[in-house]
Amino acid sequence: MTAGAFPDGGGHGGVRRVMGSETEYGIHAPLTPTANATVLSARVIEAYARLNSSRLAGEAGARRATAGWDYSDEEPLHDARGWTMPRNRAHYSQLTDVEPVLDATAVALAHGRAELDYSDVESAEQPLMNMVLGNGARFYVDHAHPEYSSPEVTGPRDAVIWDAAGDLVALESVRALQEADGTGPVNLYKNNTDNKAVSYGSHENYLMPREVPFSSIAEGLIPFFVSRQVLCGSGRLGLGQDGRGVGYQISQRADFFEAEVGLETTIRRPIINTRDEPHATADKYRRLHVIIGDANLSQYANYLKFGTASLVLGLIEAGRVPKLQVFEPVAALQDVSHDTSLQHRVRLIDGRRLTAVELQWLYFEAAKSFAEETGAGHPSQGDGETHALLTAWEETLGWLESGDERAAQRVEWLAKLRLLEGYRDRGGLAWNDAKLGLIDLQWSDIRPEKGLYHRLAQHGRMEKLVDDAEIAAAVTAPPEGTRAFFRGMCLSRFPREVTGASWDSVIFRLPRQSRSTRIPTREPLRGTRELTGALFDAHQDAEDFLRALQQQ
Amino acid sequence: MAGQEQINPSSRNEEQAEEADAAIPTSPAAQSSAATQGVDDLLDEIDGVLEKNAEEFVKGFVQKGGQ
Structure with a gap:
């Protein structure tokens, strides 16, 4: 095998390693706005299960043949820093190692509103909360959202393909639900906030060798995570957790982070999450659970998100990550997000002040020279992916720095910003105009006829990395390398x-x-x-x- | 115009940005009017798919906590 072909991490200098994505979709039934979100989410999963069963059986309305989730290896309270949080101190949302049952308690815990509708809950058949799909993914109800967890893949290009396949699974689900149900559409949004103080995640997972000390992972990643949003942020209208501040910012998620390092994912969100649940041989691997990313529809943004993170983890594993320490990283994360001119200078502990783009160049240069040394980044004899990723990283950073408009075909926050500006220029709309709020939301509607990202892509305004046919195939076919x-x-x-x-x-x-x-x-x-x-x-x-x- | 400065994703100030933007197209008049027409058509098309009653729709999009 060629250099860097071992995707388990471990200093090979390339992008290839075992990785995967998790997407929690925003869910909304416009005609029944008070419907309970957990019940709605279960309906979405149920609709897909019915569709799946009827396909398997070759006839509509066939017996539901759906595998449940095996919870025996879930360890959500194991902390990578070397301890386990006692169950009685955990927030209920952290207890993801038990089968959720859609009963009155679960519904109430999901903060249902006054007009709770229990009719579904008490029906004879327990609604389905969990599915494992033929492409190796998990599709399930996570608290109050449908979530798609992609199958494990071995590189960033496949990460994009099987993540986008999840959007198609979600699309088929809402289409099937609408046909079967008739109570009006249930919309799913691939975004991370309702702009009313609530955020939900899109997580990345990377397999790493266990011997890499966790402290070096946290130290190496914080300045990278503070700055990478300029490449892979999805853009958000409104400032602050409740979105009431007037303006547009780079990241969907930045304003919801309150800590540097921690175990939680739903409260006091940390830049570095310490959940140590390897889902693999625990003495050999850790699964780095990254909770800070934005959900991406832009294929290039998603590609850069997974590929650059994998390269930086390779640098950390090899002890070659740039030595950077950000002063007050949580504030820096938000300052970078709030400055779409990209001029904000992040203060480092050693006194330097660098823009997010400059920070990214330091990581790029280190990753490039390491990949050249190991051979993983060689254009023809490398691992087949690292050279392309490095090229895309270099081009996109260069375009952002020089103001080249090609950046807007890859960088999602910039593409959305250009669309909002188009409306502002034409209609003289203020940044807090409701129409712009709708554009921000509808950007992420997963339906190709309604979603504005999809409309731009149909016009060739978003650069594509992979063919539609590859994504469609990944709805049913698993990745082959894991x-x-x-x-x-x-x-x-x-x-x-x-x-x-x-x-x-x-x-x-x-x-x-x-x-x-x-x-x-x-x-x-x-x-x-x-x-x-x-x-x-x-x-x-x-x-x-x-x-x-x-x-x- | 403070808002304009905020949204220029380049390292240049506004004046320089205007110069640079004017310098990009090879045949400026033709390209920029074609581009403007393209953007206009796109915005028209999007107007046709936007949900009705923006304010109410956005207000109704309320999510429960997530990860």
């Missing part, structure tokens, strides 16, 4: 026998056996097409397949 291949194939091949799955397990229940068989998948780089493809080809029957698997 255990997601095994998971996804098990689910689509044996929908009746697979009764549960998680990141690190697949559970079979064979018709003639009283006990389930749990197949652990704790190595993210096993279960690939290379390792298991032939088994799936050779065995059409679940029992034969399991027998052959266990003989391996």
